[in-house]
Every structure is written in C-alpha cells, then in structure tokens.
Amino acid sequence: MINEQIRDKEVRLISADGEQLGIMSARDAYKLAQEAELDLVKIAPTAKPPVCKIIDYGKYKYELTRKEKEAKKKQKTVEVKEVRLSPNIDTNDLNTKVNNAKKFITKGNKVKVTLRFRGREMAHVQQSKHILDDFAKLLEDVAAVEKPAKLEGRNMSMVLTVKR
Numbered sequence: 165m166i167n168e169q170i171r172d173k174e175v176r177l178i179s180a181d182g183e184q185l186g187i188m189s190a191r192d193a194y195k196l197a198q199e200a201e202l203d204l205v206k207i208a209p210t211a212k213p214p215v216c217k218i219i220d221y222g223k224y225k226y227e228l229t230r231k232e233k234e235a236k237k238k239q240k241t242v243e244v245k246e247v248r249l250s251p252n253i254d255t256n257d258l259n260t261k262v263n264n265a266k267k268f269i270t271k272g273n274k275v276k277v278t279l280r281f282r283g284r285e286m287a288h289v290q291q292s293k294h295i296l297d298d299f300a301k302l303l304e305d306v307a308a309v310e311k312p313a314k315l316e317g318r319n320m321s322m323v324l325t326v327k328r
Contacts, residue, residue, distance in 0.1 A: 166205050168194070170193075170214075170216060171190070173189060174187050175190050176211070177196070177218070178207070178215065178217040178218070179218055180200060180202060180217075180218045187213055190216075202218050202220055203218070203219060203224075205221055205224055242272065244273065244274045244275070245268040245273050245274070245275050246275070246278060247261050247264060247265050247276070247278070248278050248279075249278065249295060249299070252285075253295065258298070258302075259302075262299060265299075265307070266306055266307075269306050269326055270326075274310065274326075275324045276324075277323075278321040279320040282318070289315060293320065296313040297313070300322065306326070306327055307325065308324065308325055308326075308327045310323040310324065310325045311323040
C-alpha cells in the first residue's frame, strides 16, 4: 500500500535516509512524504503499529524485482531423469544402466528407475521386483531410495536421489 491507500490510525515512520521518526498518524506521515516529494510506502503491514517508510515507490519496486531475480539465479532446479529396464535384462545391460544413473545422480539430478512389463511379463511381476532392489543396491554408495518400488499399471518404478 502506498500514500492514500494507508488507512491505519497510527504508523511507525522511517525517513528516506533510514532514521526512525517515531509513531504518528498516517495523515501526518503522508504530509511529511509529500513535503519531501516522495511516497509513503507500507513496508511491514503485520507489525504493531505498521511500519511505513518515506521512499520513491518506483525505485522501491525496482529494487524488489531485482532481489527476486537474484534469488532466482541462485536457485538450482532438480531434474528427474528416467532409466528404463525390462524384466529379462542381462547383467551387462544392467551395469550400463547403473553407470548412466550414477552419472545423473552425481550431477545432482533425481533418477526414476522404471521396470516395464509387456504382455506375458505381467504374470511375473513379483519375481521381477528383485531387479529394482539390485539396481538400488548397486547405487547405494551414491544414491538413496526416495520412493520405494511400486507397481503402477504396467510399470514398476522407484525414485533415487543423491545421498546426503
């Protein structure tokens, strides 16, 4: 809220140079802001009494958006990479998939390991669960299981993340 939008009876006022001017009525604070040819901006609306500051509103808004952009730059997005397996996978193929998953995890991504069942393979779902368990065991030095193996339709999947 700025200028006339501030309807509180009393506000704690801070001047343009950061010095506290004390508690006064919102009208008096607005008059002081007009004399300085600046805006009265409510900084902390939840405080008792609310804190207002005499500043240039356009400059204040610009500073806020710049801070948000800086915070966004420092954020790291975590991608979920997927490794697909089949129930009749051979050990060498499994090792190749494990190495790929290890690369993804060391880069800081999550890995979703999916075991796909097709046709008659659906009859042997429980016997194939050990493949995902072995996969997790081979990666236990760098990864931890975030979501354990779970059957969803024709796929059984689990999610691995970086070990902390």
